[in-house]
Amino acid sequence: MEPQDKIVILDFGSQYTHLLARRVRQLNVFSEILSPTAPSEELKAAKGIILSGGPESVYSDTAVAYNPELFSLGVPILGLCYGQQLIAHHLKGKVEPGKVKEYGTATLSILKGGLFKGVPKNFTVWMSHGDKVKKLPKGFAAFASTPDCEFAAIGDDEKGIYGLQFHPEVTHTQFGMKILENFVVKICGAMREWNMEQYLNQKIHEIREEAGDKNVFLLLSGGVDSTVCLALLDRALGSDRIHALHVDTGFMRKSESKIVKEELEKLGIREVNVIDASEKFFGALEGVFDPEEKRNIIGRLFVDIALEELNNMDFEIDTWLIGQGTIYPDTIETGGTAHAKKIKTHHNRAPIIMEMIEKGWVIEPLNQLYKDEVRELGRLLGLPQGLVDRHPFPGPGLAIRILCSEGVDETDEKLKKKVKGIALEEGYRAKLLPVKAVGVQGDNRTYSNAVLVEGELNYERLEAISTRITNSFSEVNRVVFLLEPQKVKKLELKKAYLTRERTAKLQEADAIAMRVLEQKGIGANVWQFPVVLMPVDFNGVGEGIVLRPVYSKEAMTAKFAKLGPSILEDMVAQIMKIDGIGAVMLDITHKPPATIEWE
Ligand code: XMP
Helix, strand or coil, rough: CCCCEEEEECCCCCCCCCHHHHHHHCCEEEEEECCCCHHHHHCCCEEEEEEEECCCCCCCCCCCCHHHHHHHCCCEEEEHHHHHHHHHCCCHHHHHHHHEEEEEEEEECCCCCCCHHCCCCCEEEEEEEEEHHHHEECCCCCEEEEECCCEEEECCCCCCCEEEEECCCCCCCCCCHHHHHHHHHHCCCCCCCCHHHHHHHHHHHHHHHHHHEEEEEEECCCCCHHHHHHHHHHHHHHHHHHEEEEEEECCCCCCHHHHHHHHHCCCCCCCCCEEEEEEEEHHHHHCCHHHHHHHHHHHHHHHHHHHHHHHCCCCCCCEEEEEEEHHHHHHHCCCCCCCCCCCCCCHHHHHHHHHHHHHCCEEECCCCCCCHHHHHHHHCCCCCHHCCCCCCCCCCCHHHHHHHHEEEEECCCCHHHHHHHHHHHCCCCCEEEEEEEEEEEEEEEEEEEEEEECCEEEHHHHHHHHHHHHHCCEEEEEEEEEEEECCCCCEECCCCCCCCHHHHHHHHHHHHHHEEEEEEECCCCCCCCCEEEEEEECCCCEEEEEECCCHHHHHHHHEEECCCCHHHHHHHHHHCCCCCEEEEEEEEECCCCCCCCCC
């Protein structure tokens, strides 16, 4: 069933391993990520092997274990960063800590080699390394260098083994795709036959194998991922073997649960079971304000309710698997791969789910894909465009868009003054807001203050001030711009938790934002558009709403979306009419330093 030609990527722990696999698939060649200890039999079946980068040193005690036979199988090898150093180390060259550590861009000068066919003599590459190859193994030659790295590319044509100290898989490296293509297609001779249709067939085959005789109990949030997952499972196993459960937590968009059920039934997918569990969720979240605590409670309750439902169905774990529409970024952001750090616990990565995954109870057929790949798969499965192109919606729903607080304002007076000062230099007024939001900086999670700026809606200037503020103060990871009212004279942090009343308020504001977006026909330009409720009273009128439209490709990075003034005006005018809303703001922070969601 598998396509004949494949490239195997051995994962030594780089943040980019998965991106590498994706790049190879973009070349229309099937790729698979394996452990460096994968048996020779498995490696021999590949047209080529790529050794990923990794955070360790090849000569340290903590170096990653690998199958040493991989170098003598006759399969072409390309080592990247750590991978290159491993080649040099294993084949008796020398690797040591570099005098100058290289991070960021460098200019590469090509000396020779088939890896560089069709690329210019000099171009920019992206480096991130401390160690470097000091002496080449026998038979190897330098193929390219940078001012700080003599062996930026090395190789031995006879053995078909190559190494690059830089990262061709990241977009900051020019001609990176061309270099990978030269390796995969020219050097390995892989046929460019792979496409999403094949992936679909292969996945259907794998799902049938993995499920065996078992049925699948699918937790359906109703978002794009779980909907595509349901359609895929339905295609692989047939409706009779799938039981789809949609838990209405009370934190869905206005009328969303109803719409999801109807849309899916229209597709001919067997009845979707909807449970209204909102009472339980509001109960369990009473008095909770910490974002991670919220996420964990929601994740746990989801599972409890699902298990309860399974018990009602005389469920036996020997005959059922639990299905989830987890996609790749969910895993990496929760710190789910070898060396990645935890940014936030995605609901489908709650500890109890992780336990079930370890026991082999869970099936996640989309967990290798990025969002745009999931959408492509959805279209192939015949799902309507409107359903597949919907904005992503997080599993915990509006619960992580309703910021909560104990009402204790801990903002630092000195910081307040400094923030004001910097904003004034840029011609804006600024206030430190007494609320915190989650961010991601240097691959780590932050939980820091937001700043409000007031002044002219000029995106160029706002982008500059937002970057300046977040770069100047480690205590700030988010900047919002005041749309309405003209001026904030008084703001006060309120004690506020997850209640039906606040949820209804946010549902209303969210529905308005989505409606205007759709009416103006720009929904497809914006990748996602969270609307957030802030437990702060503005001018004694009511709580604040933050609009968070973003452009993104894979959710790993994002830019704030620069919506036209008339669209914003339209949204603001309607949102300000909601009872208990005192201000509307626009989030003007990129990811990083912020994340897309506030929690
Ligand atoms: P952040 O906020 O980390 O979000 O920039 C990246 C993307 O993931 C979505 N998201 C989630 N999706 N369960 C999900 O299914 C979750 O718990 C969750 N948290 C964040 C978020 O909406 C964005 O698209």
